[in-house]
Amino acid sequence: MTTPQQQQPQPQEQPPLQQPVAPQPAKKGIKVPRLVISIVVLIVVAGVGWFLSRDDALNAKVGDCLHQKGANDLAIVKCDSADANFSVLGRVEDKTESEVNATDVCNQWREATDTYWEGKSGQKGTVLCLKGK
Structure with a gap:
């Protein structure tokens, strides 16, 4: 008769140890899409500002014609316009x-x-020398 051999318990397999993963630092700075959108908005605002003030008297050059809209309000107009009061x-x-x-x-x-x-x-400004039409 043989004696039964005792089976030795097998050590349980353990999963390999993993190194803890450090969290990635958050990226700082402006993302490209946000920067592009900001630049486009700035250009649009500047364009609208120019468009709305393009006929202000302060933008008048020698040879331009002006229309008097109010007591102290002049606007650039075409010289062949019936509204032209000054050159x-x-x-x-x-x-x-x-x-x-x-x-x-x-x-x-x-x-x-x-x-x-x-x-x-109280500050310096621009003078336009005008000839009435």
Whole structure:
């Protein structure tokens, strides 16, 4: 008779140890799509601003014509327009309103009949030397 052999218990297989995974740091900075959208919005806002102010008297150049919309409100119009009240003979930059009132800044344009100053009170602005139509 043989003696039964005892079976030794098999060690349980353990899964291999895994190294703990450190969380990835969050990426900082502006994502490209957000940056592109911001730039596009900025361009659109600038374009709308330009479009709305394109006929302001401050943008007038020598040779442009202006329409008087109000007591101190002029707008650029086509010179063949029936609304054209003035033509721009000259532009003088960096003059205060008091300098314009005290001197004849447009005396170099003999045909000038009117002056128009635009700027912030107490600061330097732009003078347009105008000829009435």
